[in-house]
Amino acid sequence: DVPIVTIDGPGGAGKGTIAQAIAARLDWHFLDSGAIYRLLALDSLEAGIAVDDLPALIARSQALQIEFPTVGPQAGEVLLNGVVVTTAIRDEACGARASELAAIPAVRDALLARQRAFRQWPGLVADGRDMGTVVFPDAAVKIFLTASAEERARRRHKQLMEQGVSANLADLLQELRARDQRDMNRAVAPLAPAEDAISVDTTSMDVEAVIRTVMEQVEA
Ligand code: C5P
Incomplete structure (x- = not known):
C-alpha cells in the first residue's frame, strides 16, 4: 500500500506549512484537502450555483480539474x-462558502474519491480536518x-501582512473562534483527532x- 501521513487540526495551526515541508522532505505527493473545498467554493460561486443546488454541486465536484x-x-x-x-481561494468569501459546502454530507461524499485519488507512489502527505x-x-x-x-490568529495576521493584506487581529481571532465552533459542532465530520493520532501542540x-517532531514519527 502507498504510505500516508495525515496532518489534521483546526484552522491556522500550521498544517499547510508543515504538510508541504514534510512532503518536500520525503519527496511524496501532497494533498491540501481544505483547498479542495475552497476550489469547489470558487467554482460554484463563479458559476452562480446556489449552495442548495445539490445536483449541480455534485456534478461540479466530479468535473473540477485540480x-x-x-x-x-x-x-x-x-x-x-x-x-x-x-490567492483567490484564500479570500473570506471563498472560505465562508467552503465552510458551508463542507457541512453538506453529499458534497463530502462526492469529494471523497477526488481526495483518495491523490494516494500515489511513493507516498502522500494529506492535510485537513478528517484525513x-x-x-x-x-x-x-x-x-x-x-x-x-x-x-493561530497571530500567525494568520502575520501571513496576511506578508501578503500585503491589512487585517485586524481581534477580528481574525473572532472569525477563527467562530470557525472552530462550526468545525467542531457540525453534524458531519466534526473536527476531532483520530484515536490513533499523535497530538502536537505547536503554540x-x-x-x-x-517538522522535526513529525519527521521523528515518520521515521519511527
Ligand atoms: O483548511 P481550510 O480553511 O482551507 O478549509 C476550508 C474549509 O473546508 C473549512 O471550513 C474546513 O472546515 C473545511 N474542511 C473540511 N474537511 C477537510 C478540510 C477542510 O471540512 N478535510
Missing part, C-alpha cells in the same frame, strides 16, 4: 481547470496539530521544531 504542483515553476500553486487560483479519521483511516502516521486560538514551537 492540480497542486510540487515541482517546477508552479510549485506550491493551486490550479483550477489550468488556472492559478492560489486520519474518514479519508485515510489506514494511514501509517496520523498527526493532530493544535495551537491556542490567540497564536510555542517554531516551524523547524514541528
Whole structure:
C-alpha cells in the first residue's frame, strides 16, 4: 500500500506549512484537502450555483480539474481547470462558502474519491480536518496539530501582512473562534483527532521544531 501521513487540526495551526515541508522532505505527493473545498467554493460561486443546488454541486465536484504542483515553476500553486487560483481561494468569501459546502454530507461524499485519488507512489502527505479519521483511516502516521486560538490568529495576521493584506487581529481571532465552533459542532465530520493520532501542540514551537517532531514519527 502507498504510505500516508495525515496532518489534521483546526484552522491556522500550521498544517499547510508543515504538510508541504514534510512532503518536500520525503519527496511524496501532497494533498491540501481544505483547498479542495475552497476550489469547489470558487467554482460554484463563479458559476452562480446556489449552495442548495445539490445536483449541480455534485456534478461540479466530479468535473473540477485540480492540480497542486510540487515541482517546477508552479510549485506550491493551486490550479483550477489550468488556472492559478492560489490567492483567490484564500479570500473570506471563498472560505465562508467552503465552510458551508463542507457541512453538506453529499458534497463530502462526492469529494471523497477526488481526495483518495491523490494516494500515489511513493507516498502522500494529506492535510485537513478528517484525513486520519474518514479519508485515510489506514494511514501509517496520523498527526493532530493544535495551537491556542490567540497564536493561530497571530500567525494568520502575520501571513496576511506578508501578503500585503491589512487585517485586524481581534477580528481574525473572532472569525477563527467562530470557525472552530462550526468545525467542531457540525453534524458531519466534526473536527476531532483520530484515536490513533499523535497530538502536537505547536503554540510555542517554531516551524523547524514541528517538522522535526513529525519527521521523528515518520521515521519511527
Ligand atoms: O483548511 P481550510 O480553511 O482551507 O478549509 C476550508 C474549509 O473546508 C473549512 O471550513 C474546513 O472546515 C473545511 N474542511 C473540511 N474537511 C477537510 C478540510 C477542510 O471540512 N478535510
